[in-house]
Amino acid sequence: MLQGALAGLAAGGLYAVLAVCLTLMSRLVRVVNFAQAATGMVGSYLAVWLVVHTGLPEWAATLGGILLGAGLSAGLGWIVCTWLAETDTGTRSAVTAAVLLLLISLSFILFGNKPQPFRPVLAGPAFQVGGVVVSQVTVATVGLAVLVALACRLLLGRTAVGVRLRALSERPTTAELLGIPAKPLSIAVWAGTGLVATLAISVVAPSQSNDPTSLAMLVVPASAAALLGGFRRLDLAVGGGLVLGVVEGAVAQSDHLSLVRYFLPLLFIVALLLWSQRKEVWDAAR
Amino acid sequence: MNTLRVNGVTVARGAGPVIRDVSLELVPGRITALVGPNGAGKTSLLEAISGVLPIASGSVHIGPHDLTRQSRVGRFRRGLAHIEQGRAVFGGLTVLENLRLTARTGEQVDQVLALFPELAKRADSPAALLSGGEQQMVVLARAFAANPAFLLIDEMSLGLAPVVFTRLLPVVSRFAAEGAAILLVEQFTHLALGIAQDAVVVSSGRVTHQGPAPDLLASPATLHTAYLGESR
Ligand SMILES: Nc1ncnc2c1ncn2[C@@H]1O[C@H](COP(=O)(O)OP(=O)(O)OP(=O)(O)O)[C@@H](O)[C@H]1O
Ligand SMILES: [Mg+2]
Numbered sequence: 383m384l385q386g387a388l389a390g391l392a393a394g395g396l397y398a399v400l401a402v403c404l405t406l407m408s409r410l411v412r413v414v415n416f417a418q419a420a421t422g423m424v425g426s427y428l429a430v431w432l433v434v435h436t437g438l439p440e441w442a443a444t445l446g447g448i449l450l451g452a453g454l455s456a457g458l459g460w461i462v463c464t465w466l467a468e469t470d471t472g473t474r475s476a477v478t479a480a481v482l483l484l485l486i487s488l489s490f491i492l493f494g495n496k497p498q499p500f501r502p503v504l505a506g507p508a509f510q511v512g513g514v515v516v517s518q519v520t521v522a523t524v525g526l527a528v529l530v531a532l533a534c535r536l537l538l539g540r541t542a543v544g545v546r547l548r549a550l551s552e553r554p555t556t557a558e559l560l561g562i563p564a565k566p567l568s569i570a571v572w573a574g575t576g577l578v579a580t581l582a583i584s585v586v587a588p589s590q591s592n593d594p595t596s597l598a599m600l601v602v603p604a605s606a607a608a609l610l611g612g613f614r615r616l617d618l619a620v621g622g623g624l625v626l627g628v629v630e631g632a633v634a635q636s637d638h639l640s641l642v643r644y645f646l647p648l649l650f651i652v653a654l655l656l657w658s659q660r661k662e663v664w665d666a667a668r
Numbered sequence: 669m670n671t672l673r674v675n676g677v678t679v680a681r682g683a684g685p686v687i688r689d690v691s692l693e694l695v696p697g698r699i700t701a702l703v704g705p706n707g708a709g710k711t712s713l714l715e716a717i718s719g720v721l722p723i724a725s726g727s728v729h730i731g732p733h734d735l736t737r738q739s740r741v742g743r744f745r746r747g748l749a750h751i752e753q754g755r756a757v758f759g760g761l762t763v764l765e766n767l768r769l770t771a772r773t774g775e776q777v778d779q780v781l782a783l784f785p786e787l788a789k790r791a792d793s794p795a796a797l798l799s800g801g802e803q804q805m806v807v808l809a810r811a812f813a814a815n816p817a818f819l820l821i822d823e824m825s826l827g828l829a830p831v832v833f834t835r836l837l838p839v840v841s842r843f844a845a846e847g848a849a850i851l852l853v854e855q856f857t858h859l860a861l862g863i864a865q866d867a868v869v870v871s872s873g874r875v876t877h878q879g880p881a882p883d884l885l886a887s888p889a890t891l892h893t894a895y896l897g898e899s900r
Contacts (some may be wrong), residue, residue, distance in 0.1 A: 545765045549758045556756045559718055560769050560814065561744035 383632055385514050390631015391624065392586060393603075395523025398623025399582035400604030401611070402531050403575035408613040410551045411568045413462065414475040416601055420485040421458070421576050422583035423597035425451025427489055429584060430498045444503055448580045455576020459569045467554075467564075482598060489594040500588035522585050527623065530578055531616040547571070603627075603647035609654045626650060669696045670731030672717075672748070672818045672849060677726035679709070679716045685724065686712045688873045694818055694849035699841065701864035701881055702853045705895055709873040710853045711753050714820045717851075718750035719743050730818065747817030753853075755803040755827060759796030763787055766795050766806050770814035780809040783839055800827035808836065812843065819843070822853045837863050861885040871897035 400419055407415045429447030432438045438446070458481055466474050504518040538544035550557040550564055558564050583597060590596070603626055611618030630646050633639045672694040679687040687709045694700055702710055715721040717728055719740040727736045730746050738746075758766055764777065771777045781788045784805045790798060795806055804827050811819060821840070825833045833856075841863050844850050854860035861867055864881035869891065877884065877894035884891055 542768070545761060545768065548760055548765075549769055552758045552760055553756060555720055555740070556752060556758070557769075558740035559720070559744060559750050559752070560810070561741050562769065563741050 383635055384512070386635035387628045387632040388511075388514050388516055388520070390627040390629070390634070392517060392520040392523055392627070393590065393630060394624040394627015395520060395525075395527050396582050396586045396590075396600065396623075397603045397607050397627050398527035398620040399523060399530060400579055400600060401607035401619035401623045402527060402534065402616055403579045404601075404604055404608040405611055405613050405616055405619045406534060406571060407575055408471075408608070410547050410571045411459070411462075412471045412474065412551065413478060414471065414605070414613070415575070416475065416479040417458065417481040417485060417598075418478075418575065418579050419583065419600040419604065420482045420598035421451050421454045422579040422581075423587075423594055424454060424485055424489055425449075425576075425580035426500075426584040426587050426592075426597070427493050427498055427594075430500055431493065433501065434499065440501060440503070444584050447584055448577060451580025451583075452573045452577035455579075456569050456573035459572025460565075462572075463565045463568050482601070486594050486598050489598075493594070495593060497592045498587075500592055502588040503585050505588075517589075519585060519589055523582055524624065526578075526582055526585075527620050531620045534616055543567075603630075603650075606647040606650040606654070609651055612658075622650075669847075670817070671695050673727075673729045674713075674717060675727045675729070677713070677716055677728065678724045679712050679721055680724045681712055681721065686873050687716065687870075689726070690870070690873075690875050691726075692851075692868050692875070692878070694851055695866075696817065696847050696849045697844055698866060699844045699850045699852055699864040699881075700866040700868060701857075701860040702851055702868050702870065703857045703860060703891075704870040704876075708870045710870060711822055712873075713870070714750060714822050714851065714853060718748060718820060720750070720752075744814075748820070749811045749814050749816035749818070750820040751807055751811050751822060751824065753822040753826070755800060755807060757795040757798070757803045757806050760794060762792050762794055763798070763806055764791045766810050767813050770810050776813050776815070780813045783812065784809050801829055801832055804828055805832075808839075812839075817848060819848055819850045820853075821850065823855060824852070825854060825856055825859075834859070857891070858885065869894035871895060 403418050404415060407413050425447040428450045429443040432443035432446055433440055462474055462477060466477065504522055506518055507515040508518045508521040509516055538548055546562045547567060550562055550567060554564055587597060607622030607626055608619045610622030626647065630643045633643045674690060674692045677687060677690050678685050690713060704710055712721060716723050719738065723736055727734060729735060733746060735743050735746060767777050767780060786802060787805055787809060790802065795803060824836065837859060840850060852860050852864060861881045861884055867879060867881040867884045868875060869877040871894065876897055877890060
């Protein structure tokens, strides 16, 4: 059980990183980015393609993939900022859902439908607790999640750019009237989350089921984790991701329950939605 | 000294034009009162000048610079500030954070806080927790801190206690005296005309009267006909 739970922590770290990205996107540019994991998937696939077809060293290929992920996300952000600046969150999010499908089909066309011959960026154990091995991948993803969440907290709370981003997210028109450049700042947020998501996926993909659909659909458990923080709180998003990964890992150990793991994120989402609705029901019943 | 010139501006909104062929000029050091009945198009005109709404025809210039197709940020950088109708504070930001969006130095922050002593006490609380009047003060202070050459003010009195409002009017006057050009939209017509040099009356999207503010203040009959939309 403990072995399973710790094995799940690597996935949990990935969920947490993606959940932080989703939370930032929702807070700062008012989009639920369904294509968050898919952009990372395409970036990490490019890295594999570069290694196989150009013989580029692994680190350089990975870097190239990460930059592509950031660029892809920035491009999508540019489109949304240019043509959908005045639309509501629903419309903007629907566009990212379309991009998700587009990226999945595109990667089938470009890279085929088989898992990619990933070579691990990180491999091997980092340390042992009570005889159970914790892998380097686990340490890297969990560390990245915590680091990104802390860095964003500092950025948003303590820096002039962070305050501008918060102003922009609250009242975009008023912010622009005060000279805050909405478009460059928003595109920077898209690029930043694209970069971080691709980095995390590149680290974890070699040790996971890494066909295009599995990777792109990481957005589902990530959304579940982000939902725990109401798509606003970074700490809860990180916690949610880690807990979800650990529970999945533990459940996978049991023969009876192992099928349940695939439905865990959905169960998590439904439970959170019901929980968050309880007050409304009370109010309506008054 | 540059002036801001609005030239034959028409603004369309929803069903059709809400501002038709309006021209006016804002001159440094002078306050222009823009008055008219509810729905006349005052807010729409201000929004067209600052870039919130697109201009269907006509132009807006600051000196030789054509702002008509410029972004909101571009217009701000040319020295234009717009205090929107309603209390446009950033509720999630503290009072200080709101002010620092436009103030360049700590000194500038202190200067505007000196104009609004009520705010100094609340400097670190989120603006959302302030009263309506205090929020309106934050919005004013934030605009003053940008030190704009051209200031558009839409309903400054909204939510302010009359004593606070009458205390603020001289602050606006002083700001103009220091060289700013101000376009003041106000429901309290007489108070606005009282501190303004120029007056523009709009009704149903058209200018129905334009002239010195003191003259209009002295002639209630003229004001009345202009409100009813009879151009003269
Ligand atoms: N969002 C909108 N969509 C369509 N039409 C609008 C919109 N907002 C205002 N209007 C119309 O534009 C016209 C001018 O409105 P505007 O808000 O500019 O008037 P105003 O002079 O500022 O009024 P008030 O004194 O009540 O603030 C009105 O007839 C109004 O019905
Ligand atoms: Mg108005």
